[in-house]
Amino acid sequence: MSVEATLPIGPYHPALKEPEFFKLFLDGEKVVDVAIRLGYTHRGIEYLAERKTYNEIPFLVERICGICSNVHPMCFCQAVEEAWGLQVPDRARYIRTIIGELERIHSHLLWAGVAAHIIGYDTLFMHFWKHREPVCELFEVLTGNRQNYAMNCIGGVRRDIDPTKHKALILQTLSQIRPSLLRLEKAVTEDPVVRARIENVGVLSKDQARKLCVVGPVARASGLAIDVRKDEPYAAYKEVGVDVKVLTEGDVLSRMLVRLLEALESIEIVKRGLDAIPPGPIRLEPKEIVPGDGIGKVEAPRGEDIHYVRSNGTDIPERVKIRAPSYMNVPSIAPQIIGSSLADASLIIAAVDPCFCCTERIALVNVKTNRESSVDFESLAQSWRRKSKHS
Amino acid sequence: MKTAKLRIIAEVLRSLASRAYTLKYPRVASPAPQGFRGKLEYDIEKCTGCAACVQNCPAAALKSISNGDRRTIEVWYGKCIYCGRCEEVCPERAITLTTAYSLVTGRKEEIKSSVQLEINRCLRCGKPVATARQIDKVRLQVKDLVLPEDYDAYLSSLCFDCRKTVQAGLLLAGRI
Amino acid sequence: MQGGSRRLKIFDWSRRKSPWAFHLNTGSCNNCDIEIVDVLTPRFDVERFGILLQGSPRHADVLLVTGPVTRQVLPRLKRVYEQVPKPNVVVAVGTCATSTGCYEGSYNIVGPVDRVIPVDVFVPGCPPRPQAIIDGVVAALEKFKVERSD
Numbered sequence A: 001m002s003v004e005a006t007l008p009i010g011p012y013h014p015a016l017k018e019p020e021f022f023k024l025f026l027d028g029e030k031v032v033d034v035a036i037r038l039g040y041t042h043r044g045i046e047y048l049a050e051r052k053t054y055n056e057i058p059f060l061v062e063r064i065c066g067i068c069s070n071v072h073p074m075c076f077c078q079a080v081e082e083a084w085g086l087q088v089p090d091r092a093r094y095i096r097t098i099i100g101e102l103e104r105i106h107s108h109l110l111w112a113g114v115a116a117h118i119i120g121y122d123t124l125f126m127h128f129w130k131h132r133e134p135v136c137e138l139f140e141v142l143t144g145n146r147q148n149y150a151m152n153c154i155g156g157v158r159r160d161i162d163p164t165k166h167k168a169l170i171l172q173t174l175s176q177i178r179p180s181l182l183r184l185e186k187a188v189t190e191d192p193v194v195r196a197r198i199e200n201v202g203v204l205s206k207d208q209a210r211k212l213c214v215v216g217p218v219a220r221a222s223g224l225a226i227d228v229r230k231d232e233p234y235a236a237y238k239e240v241g242v243d244v245k246v247l248t249e250g251d252v253l254s255r256m257l258v259r260l261l262e263a264l265e266s267i268e269i270v271k272r273g274l275d276a277i278p279p280g281p282i283r284l285e286p287k288e289i290v291p292g293d294g295i296g297k298v299e300a301p302r303g304e305d306i307h308y309v310r311s312n313g314t315d316i317p318e319r320v321k322i323r324a325p326s327y328m329n330v331p332s333i334a335p336q337i338i339g340s341s342l343a344d345a346s347l348i349i350a351a352v353d354p355c356f357c358c359t360e361r362i363a364l365v366n367v368k369t370n371r372e373s374s375v376d377f378e379s380l381a382q383s384w385r386r387k388s389k390h391s
Numbered sequence B: 001m002k003t004a005k006l007r008i009i010a011e012v013l014r015s016l017a018s019r020a021y022t023l024k025y026p027r028v029a030s031p032a033p034q035g036f037r038g039k040l041e042y043d044i045e046k047c048t049g050c051a052a053c054v055q056n057c058p059a060a061a062l063k064s065i066s067n068g069d070r071r072t073i074e075v076w077y078g079k080c081i082y083c084g085r086c087e088e089v090c091p092e093r094a095i096t097l098t099t100a101y102s103l104v105t106g107r108k109e110e111i112k113s114s115v116q117l118e119i120n121r122c123l124r125c126g127k128p129v130a131t132a133r134q135i136d137k138v139r140l141q142v143k144d145l146v147l148p149e150d151y152d153a154y155l156s157s158l159c160f161d162c163r164k165t166v167q168a169g170l171l172l173a174g175r176i
Numbered sequence C: 001m002q003g004g005s006r007r008l009k010i011f012d013w014s015r016r017k018s019p020w021a022f023h024l025n026t027g028s029c030n031n032c033d034i035e036i037v038d039v040l041t042p043r044f045d046v047e048r049f050g051i052l053l054q055g056s057p058r059h060a061d062v063l064l065v066t067g068p069v070t071r072q073v074l075p076r077l078k079r080v081y082e083q084v085p086k087p088n089v090v091v092a093v094g095t096c097a098t099s100t101g102c103y104e105g106s107y108n109i110v111g112p113v114d115r116v117i118p119v120d121v122f123v124p125g126c127p128p129r130p131q132a133i134i135d136g137v138v139a140a141l142e143k144f145k146v147e148r149s150d
Helices: A045-049 A057-062 A071-084 A090-118 A122-143 A166-189 A192-198 A206-212 A252-276 A326-337 A342-351 A377-390 B002-017 B052-056 B085-089 B132-145 B160-172 C002-017 C031-038 C074-083 C095-099 C130-149
Strands: A005-009 A021-027 A030-037 A292-300 A303-311 A319-323 A364-366 A371-373 B040-042 B062-067 B070-076 B095-097 B112-121 B128-131 C020-025 C062-066 C089-093 C121-123
Touching (some): A021 A342, A030 A342, A057 A071, A071 A090, A071 A292, A071 A303, A090 A122, A090 A252, A090 A342, A122 A166, A122 B002, A122 C031, A166 A192, A166 A252, A166 B002, A192 A252, A192 A342, A206 A326, A252 A342, A303 A326, A326 A342, B040 B070, B040 B112, B052 B062, B052 B085, B085 B095, B112 B132, B128 B132, C002 C130, C020 C031, C031 C089, C062 C074, C062 C095, C089 C095, C089 C130, C095 C121, C121 C130
Parallel strands (some): C020 C062, C089 C121
Antiparallel strands (some): A005 A021, A021 A030, A292 A303, A364 A371, B040 B095, B062 B070, B070 B112, B112 B128
16 A cells, blocks of 8 residues: 555644644545654643642642543542542542533533534534533532532542532433433434444454553443443442443444443433432541552543552652543554545544543653653653753 | 434424523623632631631642731732632631632733731841731630630730740749 | 725724634643633524634634643644734633643643733633633724724
């Protein structure tokens, strides 16, 4: 196959909301290779986290990503609670579950709208985002902000769900969006024009998915039944239960269906959570900082998110390591896009639901020897500052 | 094919028949709900100038500037991330996050707000000690803990070094 | 020349009545970007004011910038700003674009935005409510009037 042309997608492109760079190598209309270059949204979060106190870090990691903004503080708090041996009160666990599932609904509807916009179906985009609005307004009442909820803190949650005012509002919002979601799901699956655009596009087989270690809805659409909420339950998922949706075709249509079905399942989980939520305190003040390691694992709307925290007894952590789900999903774009036509390229990139701002980590590779090296943050920061003075 | 298209047309007709979903902002005001984390405001009557808010701000949007007789606690709304941490940690509950959300400006340095508090100087050496309100608060707490004959108002208005010197003098003189 | 100044007034009026926007993410967490896209959806619907989000900076009157500027984005930001035709207005949306927010001190941040390109209006918030973004764009459009009068 000869490479006749290369097409850069990005860093700024009408179909993409974030800066990222995909270089497509084309043979006519067919994509023969792809080079992925990220790094535009690298803000040095792990570096900053080692210079802030434990109470400040949940607010910092919340701003890693806007769409998964509940997942990162919850994961960090779980990691610290494991390191310090804290038992979070039951009511706080249920509240974390409810907020996490409401976030999943809003994230999946957001993605469905973006995917519809990419295939040119703007009516569906507007309808998906219209039905997403009540969830954002519900968050504004529950947490004080439409996107950055700031609900999680070490030891519990910061705000309570009032059984008199908030519970009725949550149930009303969910009963408002559920019939609309069912209708829109049918509008996607029964429409042959939409199916022609997204069926058998960007196929990832079960074997490829397992080899690339993809996570989240991408894995579940390719037949891998992996879900942290079921495999290693956290918060209140053991009590509330989760029905994991798995499909086997591995194309964009399966991913869209998995996400819409998950959004409908999240509505049921929130209802079960609200019925079973026990009374009690919502926050436990930590009494001492225990040196040790902790790992927090949470099922983000995009997949498994892992935070590692090493505590050394002081009020600043020694090491914070973040592994976001898109880090595993973005490399799976390569086998999907190779062999597809150019017109499907942006859809395939969007179908793994990439969240590039979550994904930005740094690795130092010597291009001559192709070896990775590790260096501490302080020397990295100093050498970069020196370079920017001279450039 | 027809069913799917009819479904989306039905969705559109449903939207047309129901009340307009669009907010008529900016013609009609759209206030934020109660509990919204908006612009923070200080209650000057309650603030003691302890700067707990300054120490706990994740974005370093709050600054404490002390120069001799005055302490200024300043917030820059352009740096604030509206997280509500300052409201949580303030021991006097002097900070409230209001529902004001529109802070649009052409000059970002102008969206600042501050409170100013008087600093007390040591009666013996003249060095600045703490804000007058902080000292008053500590005085009230100490008064509850000690016997009336043991409470010394003069000692409570000295700086740490002078208090040590004066108390050492009293000890040596056998007065305490 | 009278004919000439009458033509310019018409251009100025059309820019204010139907500004086309280009959105530029310089490394933000995406919250502000979602709120900008949200402003186009049925709840807020700025298309009734004639605002359209465009795919090319050359079609834009209003440049909406989000994010603290990261090192990799810096040359691209400058290049995009040069491509936006004059006169234009730049709106820095969000706390990060106004002042780098909680990312201050990181080795990869060279922002905020007004260190790189001139900014006309700042809309602080984390993220700013869509109503605040509408206020910001309306305030920015007033600048078109001021620019023309001198």
